Amino acid sequence: MTSAPHLLPEDRADYERVLDEALRTATDRPEPSAAAARLGAGQLRAMALDAAALINTAAATEYAHLVRVREEHRRPSGPVTGPSAGPGFPGPQGEVTPGAGLGVVVTVLTPVLAGTAAVVLLLLGYVLRMLDPPPDIAGQLLSAGWFFAAVTAAGLLAAGAGLLVTALRNRPAEVHGTGAAEPDEVARAREAWHHALRERGVLPFLYEALAASDAHPVGTQEPTTPRPPAPGLAAPHAD
Known part of the structure; x- marks a missing residue:
């Protein structure tokens, strides 16, 4: 299925969780074959991770639905408001709206100008205060300096x-x-993808890998990486 969407990085963790659950099912069968001793869980996991894009094609329909629904819910439903879209701030496309606004200018410039004035006035006031006798203006400079400091x-x-x-x-x-609740539609789409990925992609891949290893006992050529079955084929029962 060449039209299957590529597995996005944000869904890699979900893929690994589904893989780990399927590994417990595939390797903890009631009658484990000799292949289980030859291909351990770590080897099977590495093979499945390398073939993640190929395995995900078995659940391409469900994954495409998940991606589409998730993008629809992430798309803003209205114009962006708030400080990031206000005057003088970059908008959603990176443009800057004209007119910074008096409040923004005052908020930015007040600490800078007041701090500079406070340093200058306090410095002059204390220098003049060291004179003998100190001039009357020294006290006024100190008072003004402390006011600007405040x-x-x-x-x-x-x-x-x-x-x-x-x-x-x-x-x-x-x-x-991260623990945050997501929309019900996205959660249902994610669950459907997980189920399809596990039943039609990961489990058949692991069972085929174990079967291929059974056919190549120790000392023979290593089995090649199996291909997942076409979508619609169910995994073999673990009898």
Whole structure:
């Protein structure tokens, strides 16, 4: 099936989980063959990982449905709003909307200007205070310097709070596997893919690998990597 979608990196972990579950079924049969001693679980797993794209073709229909449904749910349903799409911020396509806005300019420039003024005024005030006798302006410079220092601290606090709010508002949605709930339609599509992948792809591949190893006892040529059966063929029963 040449039209089968390529296994995406984000689904690699799901593939490995299905493979590990199938390995327990294939290698823990009631009457294990001599091949089980020759091809261990690690060897079978490595073979199945190398043939992941080929094995996934057996569940191509279900996987294509999962990818399509997941992309539909990830696609934004409306225009992007919030700080990341506001004036002066890059939009969804990377463009920057004109007009930064007075609030943004004040938030950015206030700590810088107030901090610079505080350093200059405090430095001059303490230098003049060292004179004997100290001029009256020294006290005024120190008072102004400490005032601008307080403005600087308030500006930094406001900027930090703004960054925190922006980060929380623009936090990307957690993907499957991190504990976050995903839409029911995506969950059902994922479960259908898992079942098809296990029953029509991974298990038949593992059973064929064990059968091929049975036909090549130790000391003969290594069996070649088996191909998964065509979609629709069921795995042999583990009697």
